[in-house]
Amino acid sequence: MDTKTNDQVIAGLDVGSSQVTTVLGRKTQDGVEILGMGECPTEGMRRGAVVNVDATVKSIRQSVTEAERMTGLTVESAFVGISGPLIKSFNSHAAISVKNEREVTDADFTRVLEIARTVELPNDREILHVLTQEFIVDDMAGIKDPRGMTGIRLDARVHVVTNDVPGARNLARCVEKADLDVESFVLSPLASAEAVLTPEEREVGVALMDFGGGTVEIVIFFNGSLRHTYVLPLGGSSITSDIAIGLKLPQSDAEILKVSSGCAMIQKVRRDELVELPGVGGRLPRPIRRQYLSEIIEPRAEEIFTLLRKEILRSGYEENLGAGVVLTGGGSKLDGLTDLGERVFKLPFRRGNPIGIGGLVEVVNGPAFATAVGLVQYGAAASERVYRSAEAPEGDGVIDRFKRYLSEFF
Template identity: 50%
Template sequence: MNANGDIIVGLDIGTTKICAVVGEVSGKEIHIIGIGSHPSIGLRKGVVVNIESTVSSIRKAVEEAELMAGCEIRRVYAGIAGGHITGFNSHGIIAIKGPEVTEADVERVIEAARAVAIPTDREVIHVLPQEFIVDDHFGIQNPVGMAGVRLETKIHIVTGAVASAHNIVKCCNKAGLEVIDVVLEALASGEAVLSPEERELGTALIDFGGGTSDLAVFSGNNIRHTFILPLGGNNLTNDIAIGLRAPIADAERIKIQHGTCLSEGIHPEESIEVPGMAGRDPRKLPRQILGEIIEPRVEEIFTLLKREIYRAGMESRISSGIVLTGGGAMLHGVADLCESIFNLPTRVGRPMGVGGLKDVIQDPNYATAVGLVLYGAKQDENSQMKVREKGFFSAIIAKIKEWFKNAI
C-alpha cells in the first residue's frame, strides 16, 4: 500500500493480452505508478473459454504491476467486451412531487427509464444518463434544484450475458482479486483518449482490439451509442497465416513489423521473409502481398462500423471525427484508411490526463487499462469512498460484528 494517496487498479482482460495499470490519486492528479502485461491465454473474442489459463494470465500481469508499483493489489476495476455486449437507449418520465427537482426525483426517473424487459440470461452492466428534460427544457445535465412539474430522462443501457460477466469476475476472484465494478471497455477507453472538446462536439471512438472492435459514440459529454463487432486484429493475423502459409506466431510478428493498410504505397521491390512451417525453408515474398491481405480485412471492419453508425442514426453526432485506439490502431496506415472510408478526420488516441509513467503508457494498447483507472477515480470522487484505503474493509467488518453483538 502506498501511503501518499489512494490506489486504483484497472485490469484490462483482453483477447490478446491482460494488462494491469496501477494509479495513485493525489488531489486532482492521477499518477501511474505500476504497469503489468501478459499474453492472454484463455479468452476468445473477449469471452472466457478457459478459466484456469485466464486466472494464470491475470496473476502474472498483476504480479508484474505489484512489483513495479511496490504495493499489494487486492481490488480492481475490470474491463468487459465481447460480442455478447449490447447497448440500447431508453426514455423515462415522472411527475415532480415538490416545487423543485430533488435527488430522489432523479433516481425515480432513471428507474422509470430502466424499467424495460431484459431476458433472464442477460444483466445490466451500465445505466448511463444522456440528458434530462424539465418540462420543455432539453439538454440538462443535472436537474437537481430546478423548478418544474415534469421530469424526463434519456439513458443508454448496456447489457451483457450473465455467464460471460460472471466468468470474468470468477477469474479475478480465483486470482485473489475483488472486482469493484465491471466496466465496458469502450467506455473506459473514452475516459483515457478523448478530449473534453471531442466528447462535447461528438466523436466515434473505435477500440480496435485483438478479438473485437468496439464502437462508442460520444456527444454532449455523454455516451450515445455502443456496438461490439466480433472482428479484430486476430482476424488479420489468421488471414496472414493462411495467405502466407506461416505459423500463427510468425504471422503476428510479420503483421506488427511489416503490416500496412496502404498496399498502394509499398515499393514493388520491398520483400519480407516468411518462416516455413514444420521445418520447411523460409521464403522471401513481396511485401505487396501482405498489404493486399491486410487492407481488405481492415476496410471490411471499418465499413461494418460505418454501417452501424448510419443504422443507429448517429452520423450527425460525430462532427469532430473518429478516434482510433487499441492494439490495431498501431498498424501502419490504419488512420488514413479509416479517414478515407468515413470521410471524417481521424486520429490515433493515446492515453492522456495522467502523470507518473506517462511516457511508458503512450501506447494505444494501454488505453483501456488507463481508462479503467480514470473511471475508478471518477467513481471514487462521486461516492467519497476510498477505493483501496488501508483497513477499509476491516473497519466495515468490525462495525458489522459490533452491530450483531449489540443486537444479540
C-alpha cells in the same frame, strides 16, 4: 522495496482476447498518477469471453504480479473491463411530475432515474451501466443536472448497457481465482474513452473504436453523453489468420509479421520494399514483397471498417461526428489503418493514446493500454460521479456484488 498494501492505489485490469494488462495508479489533485503496469499474453479468452479458465487465471496472476513487482505494492482489487458481442445496449427514458410543482430535488432526480432504469430483462441479462444523456424540465431540453430548477414535469433520457450473466460470472470467477476482488465491471470501450477522448470531442460528437484482437467495439458520444454502443465480432486476429492462411505460416509467426511489417494501405507501400518471411519446418527464411503482405491485409481491414460504417449509419449519428473517429486498442497500431479509415468513413481519423495522466506515462504510452489506463481513471472518478443503488440481495456473495447496478451521472 517491501511489498505493501496501499488503499489509495487503483488497479485497472484489462482481460483482452490476446493480452491481459494491469495498470496501477493513484488519484491526485491533477488527475491520475500512473505507478506501474504488467502485461501477459493469454490464450484463455476469445472475443471477450472466457474459453479456458486456467489459462485466463494464470495470465491475470502474471500480469498483476508484474505490476506489483514494478511498484512494490500489493493489489487486492481491481476495476475490470468487460466486453464482447454479448454486450447489448439501448436508450430508455422516464417522466415524472415534480412534487408540488416546485423545484427539482434530489428525491425527484433519483426517482426519475430509478424509473428509467426499471426495464424488463431476460434472466441471462443484467444491467452494467445506466448513463444519463439529458434531462428535460417541462419543455427545456439538454439539461445536464436539473436539480434546483423549477418545473412541473421532469424527463430523463438514459443509455442502458447490459451484459451476459454467465459470461460475467465466468470472468468474475477467473479474477477471484487470481486472488483479486472486483471493484466493478466497466464496459471496456467506455473505459478506453476515459483515457483517450477530450471533453470537446465528446461534445461535438466522436466515434471511439477500440480495435482489439477478437472484437472492435464502438462507443459514440454527442453533446457530452454516450449515445450508442456496438461490438463487432471481428478484430486483429482475423487479419492475422488471413496472413497465416495466405502465406502458409503458423499464427504466431503471422502475428509477428503483421506487427513488424504489415500495412493496411497498399498505396503506402513502395514497390521495391521487401520483408523477410520466416522459415517453417526447417526451411530458410525468404524475402517477399511487402506489397503482397498488404494485399492480404487491406481487404480484411476494409471489410471491418465497412461493417463499422454501416453500424454508424444505422445509429443515425453519422452527421453528428464533428470530431470524426478516434482509433485505439492494440489492433490500432497497424500501419496504414488510420489512412484506410479516412478513405472508408470520409471522416477525420486519429489514433488515440492515453492522455491526462502523470507519473510513469512512458510505460503506458500506446493505444494498447487505453482500456487499462481508462479503468484506473474511471476508478479515480467513481467516488465523485457514481451513484450506487441498493446492493443486490444477500446470496452468492462475491458474484452478487458484480450484479449491482451502476449509474454514471455526467
